[in-house]
Amino acid sequence: MKEQLVKFESEFSIDCVIFGFEAGELKILLIERKNEPFMDWLALPGDLVENDEGIEEAAERILHQLTGLHDVHMEQFHTFGAVNRHPRGRIITVAYYALIRIDSQRELKAGQFAKRALWHSVNDLPKLAFDHTEIFKTGFNKLRRRLSYQPIAYELLPEKFTLTQLQQLYEAILNKKLDKRNFRKKMLSYGFLKELDEKQKNVSFRAAKLYKFDRRKYSKIFQSEMGVDVDI
């Protein structure tokens, strides 16, 4: 094998599609790039992977740097490795998505390569830098599919939420209207929603009951019913 001397540079990166839900809209976290290439464009947050770092760790690090959050469930969904996806040369990127509760109090840290970070609705996204539009679309599709067999919606909502909020979130992700009565019937039939003795506050109309997601009941019910991911 011929030995070649090259400037060492990590050839992989992580890109993150970070979903949040606010004001009835599904949003993702984007950064505005400070440098070329794609200066001033919006892009998915991401970074190169360090040499002594696993890819899961790297994904968590990036999310933490941006939001200050720890222990958020992230899920890898695809790896993009077309030869020319990056003008700087061959960079393979592993894409993750995360679901977080948007807290408008929390300050977003843009990091050294970005002018700023912002929440942007998934509905009227402009063209993103690199192949990030494709990455986003792929991630959004995985999220949709996953919603049908995992209770991921609860990671996007505040701890206490109303059934209407839950329904709006499903509608935002699936991009279609759902029937209110059937939706509530179905959700309640699962048995892992816990009705609280509390109601919405500060609304100028009839306040709705609050619910929370009962993780314990969920795992009891679904320990092996969804049955597909069982070990072999």
Next chain:
Amino acid sequence: MKEQLVKFESEFSIDCVIFGFEAGELKILLIERKNEPFMDWLALPGDLVENDEGIEEAAERILHQLTGLHDVHMEQFHTFGAVNRHPRGRIITVAYYALIRIDSQRELKAGQFAKRALWHSVNDLPKLAFDHTEIFKTGFNKLRRRLSYQPIAYELLPEKFTLTQLQQLYEAILNKKLDKRNFRKKMLSYGFLKELDEKQKNVSFRAAKLYKFDRRKYSKIFQSEMGVDVDI
């Protein structure tokens, strides 16, 4: 940024879980390693990705080198990047699965790093080299899940097949018995199975009707019904 001089070596590889179906059993294609580490162990076929090669291309190349097949549908399912997954140092691997029709006539080429290649039932796999057991399990689970919303079984069967063969394949993948009458009713109700005027030959019992998968009808029926992977 400090410039470091290092011997260049690709840091990614591709590993393939190649499924086939033969004698009522689901099998995968394995190689027996010729060199250390893990000499003589069974492993998934894989290789480093060349610098001027996209990851999809690399996956196709590996499959082609092994089986001589072209144009096989491959699907990426996960990327494994734990720091210590490979004793040689940091190697991130992108895993693909492929579904092929086992043709016992076709010779398998083991390639320069393997003593031989073989089909092995998924049911009594020994421990595989590196983290390949984990990779296999992950891929098998994805295959199962995918079976429920895509007609992938047809890629594993010969062009003409009986309903019993189709059912055995489903049973092998899902690892459970299915009811014959309900299974047939359901499959036929989809409308993309074409009944042929032909029967099984050389069997020592009543010969079954042969069917084939009608790809055209399938896409007509499911153009947007499965609706989830639509563009945004």
Next chain:
DNA sequence: GCTTATTGTGTAAAAATTACACCAGTATAA
């Protein structure tokens, strides 16, 4: 107390899924 906006609820029809058993056809052996 009137208006306005949203919550919360039930039933009937249709569709999909499940459970279940026996006769028909072909090859082989007696």
Next chain:
DNA sequence: TTATACTGGTGTAATTTTTACACAATAAGC
């Protein structure tokens, strides 16, 4: 030729799940 062994092929009823659909109850703001 007859019997045997084996697999192919078929229908119905009960249950469960999904869908479609409309109005009274409640709270806030005026």
